[in-house]
Amino acid sequence: MDFCGLRFENPFLLSASPCTDDLDMAKDALKAGWAGVVLKTTSVASEVVDLAYPMMSSFRVGDEGMVGMGNVDLISEHHIDVVEKRVRSLKRGFPEKRIGASIMGAAREDWEGLVRRLEAAGVDFIECSFSCPQGTLGSKPGAMLAQDPVLVRRVAGWVKGAARRAPVIIKITPMVADVVEVAQAVKESGADAVCASNTIPSLMGIDLDTFCPNPCVGGRTTYSGMSGAAIKPITLRVIAEIARQVDIPITGTGGACSWRDAVEFMLVGAGTVQFCTEPMRYGFRIIDDLKEGLESFLRVKGFSSPADLLGRALPHIVSHDDLPRLRVVSHVIEEKCIRCDLCHVACRDGGHQAIGLKADRTPETDEEKCVGCGLCVQVCPVTGCIELVEKGPLR
């Protein structure tokens, strides 16, 4: 499949992350079957990378374990001299894979110099980190380049102007009032694609004994960038919003953990999907299931290429005004019901008091009271046990 004029053997890439901050690790990933890697963000030698440890934390929910992962990592400690060599080595060893490099700079000369050196080393594409949430930009701690459309247009324009061959991808943040405006600025700069989107600035949790939030670094902490399953819905919306309104290729990242998530990203318009948290947790080996699950999905659904999925969910997305008004009521399928009666309590205290209980604990909907909000369907632990039955238009 093609993305920005480059051929990818599958849509799965490793994002700029610890996974790609070591030559051997990048090689292992490519050998395992990933279509490409984005080498961890590098910069010019004058950029000081002063890491603090521990840097990782997590957001856990019950038995699900880690649903969100937090980091107070910074860009790579390896400057352009090292990364340049890695690009050369990877291009030599894996000519059929796509090697990208992520860059960050301050002055115009930094950005332009990084682009020229990486292109000379043979990089396939360049990703610009406009959204590292932990880094500082000038005097405004926590501010990100991608939060200012004017700056985005200017800096992306520098990079694109310096790149002779390699497509330029701008990695943005969802932490803006209007992500479309930012994507539009990227488009206007002439850059080739948007990478949507980065981690979400978060406070990961607080230790109830020490009152120090996580990660606790010698009694202090700072806000983390959260990744993982917990942020997938945010990313989906960001990709969808951009795809609906700006004509620009998108590489999706942020919360995709399985092939199913990747398919969803593609359905809202992502041409490729970047992974980081899931391989950091379970290893590069997950690529087997990603590739195989996607292939089998495409076969079952009768598609010939992942490109056929692009944007297929978008026509369904409308403004609230344009939603049809239906009369729907909830219906419990008794044979499937396990009589936990969570639908009853949810409807009683959070719905419309429309679900009563029969003598044997089986829930029963009062169709007069039920407005069809669907809360019961969401709280029901059994797949397909409660359905919403359409009773025709409301008016």
Added chain:
Amino acid sequence: MTTPIETSRMLTVHQAVAEASRCLFCFDAPCTKACPAAVDVAGFIRRIRSGNFTGAHRLIWEQNVLGGVCGRVCPTDQLCEEACSTTELSRPIEIGALQAFACEHEFLPEPRGAKPSGAKVAVIGAGPAGVAAAAELARRGYRPTVFEKTAEAGGQARWSILEPKLPRGVVEREIGRLRDLGVVFRFNVRSLKTLSRSRLRKQGFRALFLGAGLPGGYCLSVPGEDAEGVGSGRELLGRVAAAKTARDLRSIKAGKRVVVVGGGNVAVDAAKAVMRLGAKKVTAVCLEGPAEMPAYPSEIQSAWALGVEFLTRSRITEIISDRRGHVCGVRGVGIEWKVPGRYVPSNARDLADTEFSLPADRVYLAIGQCPDPAVAESYGVATGRRGLLKVKKRTGQTSVPWIFAGGDGASGGATVVEAVAEGKRAAEGIDEFLRSGKRGGKSRG
């Protein structure tokens, strides 16, 4: 006990995904290391969790062509589930049930290589070892032909493990897939004469795998053993397994008051089968104590639940028959072990004043199986203790370089999954042998 005990419980999609979500996906997973067939357990469970059921099935199938069978019959509580790291947190993942679930899902079989061009290889015995060897050989480009004396493939999985533990359709489906791989079956080949070394060589077979199992049964060597109504437990299981209809089942006169002799899985299975066929009272008599019996604890429990009585640390001394020569009871005596821990007849000592007698209209012996000596004889391969075929552990090669062996006939009796593993290993051994260019058959082993 996490292994399904009596019925083979099929997980729903919801249950399977929920169970798969408990898996930690350990690095270098201990479950996979504990699997004799080296199934990538963490890999297939991950695929179940992501909803990639066909991928899960394919991954299992790559290592074990009888994945659905093993998901149901493996003693998982002694293998993968015993090794499961989750045990430390809560309870082991139900790996057997997940494997059975995955194997219910269709997948496109791997494309058969262009026209198989490799050498012809003969496989004797369509049991788990034989079919696993044949599948692996076919995958490596050879042309295997499996010769089987019964009318169907599956061996012990077909003839000794009954429904509901192992639904028959599962065996048939998995064997059917082997045909897609290019394995050729020849059934009802009863005589080894048609498969003699020279005939096989003449027909162009360059290597041979013996998966002949343990068709013979040991006898008690007590007075009255030749009475009418004394049979073998395994033969009874075979008759039940061959029944196609309820009427066929009813026509099996398995007895009303029955004594089963033996403490292994065949004895327990036979006792359960007789109970299900409508016996009034079934007593299993064995030398071992309850905790010493080789049968799986889960099987003993389910037999108990069906109403089978156990007379343990006991030995049959005589089989009594009526005037017409038909069995009408047994006599026996309680025993103790001379040396603790060695559960063999020669180590048993009768206890005074513990004689007993039981009425019986049928007696089934299930005190161990032995190889058919004709196999080793006709192929001139060396045997070891109990007449078992001697093989090199890594390759399954016998004393005759072009002849390999595996399964119960070489191991002396083990699980389906171990037979599968031995079949695979022997196929690798055959591949190595044939590629090394040594022409088989020239040496006269």
